Amino acid sequence: MVVDTELTDDEVDRIFRALADATRRDIIRRTLVEETSVSELAGTYDMSFAAVSKHVAVLEGAGLVTKHPYGRERRVRGNPEAIRRAQRLLDAYEQIWRNRIGRLDALLDEPRSTD
Amino acid sequence: MVVDTELTDDEVDRIFRALADATRRDIIRRTLVEETSVSELAGTYDMSFAAVSKHVAVLEGAGLVTKHPYGRERRVRGNPEAIRRAQRLLDAYEQIWRNRIGRLDALLDEPRSTD
């Protein structure tokens, strides 16, 4: 079952942009390991709670994390499916490269396993 | 031979940031297929040559493309190695997730192949 994640340019923009910040990448790491409240996250970074809250919002907007109310907390959970989606995006470039190699081989009339 | 691409936060920032723009992603695609001069690239986007030149500079700064002088042209070439480096970055998150699963299994005292 190929889900065919047809992502818009805007969605892809958001995913990579969200990944382009060390604090946000750290939040992803931590929340992939275990669900963590926003204030718990904020406690370990050298910036205001509001700043961390914004980072979480950026990650949420990109689908890289989800938030789950738990009492007065909002627990943040890393979304491995979104990570895989990003991986597939990069795989596409890798594939373009491999296809190119295949085409060059064809030009050189030098048959080779194309997998 | 594991090269152990020890990337700094800044370098990782630049890579994902460079990927967070549709025009730049298109330039990567095109230059992975074949080396292309900056003006040739610029000809197909609805923006000035200078804007495209800047996009190429951003990609170059992230290591995603390289430029090669050829007469008065600068030919842009996609760098598949940098793409793979980005893939490895995402793989690391995937791995964190998989490790988590392993740990949960351990908690549940439900042994399973840990690869």
Place this chain on the structure above:
DNA sequence: AGTATCTACAACCATTTGGTTATACGTTAC
């Protein structure tokens, strides 16, 4: 009820980004 905690959000600010036009320089063509 009253207080402390967790969160969201607005307003603000400095810096960066993504675009523009204009200028300058090296290379090719005539």
Place this chain on the structure above:
DNA sequence: GTAACGTATAACCAAATGGTTGTAGATACT
């Protein structure tokens, strides 16, 4: 030599980003 082409870069501008403080709403604690 001069004109045309390919490129880089500076100066400029609007919008987005990443931070701040302050305010206010829910929820939990006593």
